[in-house]
Amino acid sequence: xxxxxxxxxxxxxxxFAAIGSTLVAITFGATEERIEQAHxxxxxxxxxxxxxxxxxxxxxxxxxxxxxxxxLLGSHKPVQIYRARKAGQPVAALLTPIAPNGYGGAIRLLVxxxxxxxxAGVRVLQHHExxxxxxxxxxxxxxxxxxxxxxxxxxxxxxxxxxxxxxxVFDQFTGATITPRAIVHAVHHSLNYFQQHRExxxxxxxxxxxxxxxx
Amino acid sequence: xxxxxxxxxxxxxLWQNNVAFVQxxxxxxxxxxxxxxxxxxxLGMATLxxxxxxxxxxxxxxxxxxxxxxxxxxxxxxxxxxxxxDLLMNAFMHDLHMILGIFIPLIVTNCAIIARAEAFASKHSxxxxxxxxxxxxxxxxxxxxxxxxxxxxxxxxxLFDQAHLMFGSGAEWLTITLIEEYQGFLLAILPPGxxxxxxxxxxxxxxxxxxxxxxxxxxxxxxxxxxxxxxx
Numbered sequence: 001x002x003x004x005x006x007x008x009x010x011x012x013x014x015x016f017a018a019i020g021s022t023l024v025a026i027t028f029g030a031t032e033e034r035i036e037q038a039h040x041x042x043x044x045x046x047x048x049x050x051x052x053x054x055x056x057x058x059x060x061x062x063x064x065x066x067x068x069x070x071x072l073l074g075s076h077k078p079v080q081i082y083r084a085r086k087a088g089q090p091v092a093a094l095l096t097p098i099a100p101n102g103y104g105g106a107i108r109l110l111v112x113x114x115x116x117x118x119x120a121g122v123r124v125l126q127h128h129e130x131x132x133x134x135x136x137x138x139x140x141x142x143x144x145x146x147x148x149x150x151x152x153x154x155x156x157x158x159x160x161x162x163x164x165x166x167x168x169v170f171d172q173f174t175g176a177t178i179t180p181r182a183i184v185h186a187v188h189h190s191l192n193y194f195q196q197h198r199e200x201x202x203x204x205x206x207x208x209x210x211x212x213x214x215x
Numbered sequence: 216x217x218x219x220x221x222x223x224x225x226x227x228x229l230w231q232n233n234v235a236f237v238q239x240x241x242x243x244x245x246x247x248x249x250x251x252x253x254x255x256x257x258l259g260m261a262t263l264x265x266x267x268x269x270x271x272x273x274x275x276x277x278x279x280x281x282x283x284x285x286x287x288x289x290x291x292x293x294x295x296x297x298x299x300x301d302l303l304m305n306a307f308m309h310d311l312h313m314i315l316g317i318f319i320p321l322i323v324t325n326c327a328i329i330a331r332a333e334a335f336a337s338k339h340s341x342x343x344x345x346x347x348x349x350x351x352x353x354x355x356x357x358x359x360x361x362x363x364x365x366x367x368x369x370x371x372x373x374l375f376d377q378a379h380l381m382f383g384s385g386a387e388w389l390t391i392t393l394i395e396e397y398q399g400f401l402l403a404i405l406p407p408g409x410x411x412x413x414x415x416x417x418x419x420x421x422x423x424x425x426x427x428x429x430x431x432x433x434x435x436x437x438x439x440x441x442x443x444x445x446x447x
Binding site: 008009012013016017019020021023024027028031034035038039041042130131132133 | 250276279280281283284287288291292294295296298299302303305306307309310313370371399401404405
C-alpha cells in the first residue's frame with residue numbers, strides 16, 4: 001500500500017518534470033536561432049562602428065581567431081580577434097581584450113587597430129563601473145573613448161600612454177581615475193600585442209564556424 | 216457576488232496586500248533593477264507574465280498534485296516558465312536582456328510567485344487564479360516602475376531613458392530629459408538609493424492608509440471596515 005502511494009507520487013512528480021522540460025525544450029528550439037542572430041547582430045553592430053562595412057568586404061563575424069596572452073590581453077582565457085580585409089588585403093584587426101583592473105572588476109573592450117598600427121577606435125563592450133562616475137567610458141555618454149582615435153605606439157611614447165594624473169596625455173574623470181587608467185593601460189597593451197604579432201594575426205586561419213559559438 | 220470577489224482580489228493585489236509594499240517579497244530584484252524606469256518595466260513585465268502563467272497552471276493542476284509533492288511541482292512549473300520567458304526575452308529583447316542579465320532567471324527565487332501558487336492558486340479556480348496573478352503582478356510592476364522613475368529622475372534627470380531597448384529603435388522619442396545639464400545625484404542610482412526610495416514609498420503608503428482609516432472612523436461608524444483575512 002505504502003509502496004503504491006510512493007509510486008503514484010513519484011509518477012506525478014516525474015510527469016510534471018517531463019512536461020516542464022518539454023516546454024523548455026520547445027522554447028529553446030524555437031528561439032535558438034533567433035538568440036544567436038541577436039548575439040551576432042549586437043557584435044557586428046559594435047564591430048562596424050569601428051570598421052565601417054565600406055572599409056572591408058569580408059565576413060567579419062566569421063573571420064576570427066582566438067589567442068591567449070595573459071599579460072597583454074588581460075585574461076588567461078582565449079580572446080577573440082576579428083580580422084577586417086578588403087580584396088584579400090588586411091585592413092584592420094579588432095581585438096577584444098580585458099582591462100582586468102577597473103574599479104568594478106574586469107572591463108571588456110573592443111580595440112580596432114588599422115594594419116598600419118594606428119587605432120581605428122576603442123569601445124567598451126561590458127563593464128561594472130560606478131554609474132555617473134566611471135561610466136563616461138561609454139561612447140553614448142561621453143566622447144572620452146574617442147580620444148584614442150588615430151593614436152599609435154609611434155604617435156605617443158610609452159610614458160605618454162597614461163592618464164594625465166600619471167604624466168600621460170589622456171584625461172581622467174572627476175572623481176574617477178581608476179577606470180580611465182585601466183582602459184588606457186589595456187589599449188596600450190593591445191597595441192603592443194598587435195605590433196608583436198601582426199603577421200600572425202592576419203595569417204592564422206579562422207576558427208571553424210562551429211567552434212566560436214561555444215565561449 | 217463574483218464581481219465583488221474580483222474587485223476584492225484586485226484591491227488586495229494592487230494595494231492592501233501589495234507584493235513589494237506589504238508582503239515585502241521579491242526585494243532583491245526590485246532593489247537591484249529599479250535604477251531606471253525601463254529596467255523596472257522590463258523586470259516587472261517578466262515577473263507579471265511568470266506570475267500569471269504559474270498561477271493559472273497551478274490552479275489547473277490543483278486536483279492532481281498530491282500534498283507531499285506539491286511544493287516541488289510548483290517550483291518545477293515556475294522554473295519552466297521562467298526559463299522559457301528568459302529564452303524569449305533573450306531572443307526578442309536582446310539588449311534589454313543583456314542589462315537585466317541574471318535577474319530574469321532569478322525570478323524563480325522571487326518568493327512572491329511561490330507564495331501566490333501555494334496560498335491562492337492551489338485553492339481557487341483558474342479564473343480567480345489568473346486574476347490574482349495579474350493583479351499581484353501589476354502591483355509589483357507598479358512599484359518597480361514608480362521606484363525606477365523616482366530614481367531615474369533624481370539620479371540623472373531623465374525619464375524612460377533607453378526606451379529603445381524595450382520598444383525597438385524609433386522609440387527614442389519616449390526619453391524625456393526633465394532637467395537640462397543636470398549633474399546627476401549619484402546616491403539615487405546606487406543601491407542605497409533603492410533602499411531609501413522604497414522605504415519612503417512604503418512610508419507614504421502607510422500614511423495614506425492611516426489617513427484613510429481615520430476618515431472612515433470619523434465619517435461613519437455604521438459600517439465595519441473589512442479587515443484583511445489572514446496575515447501573509
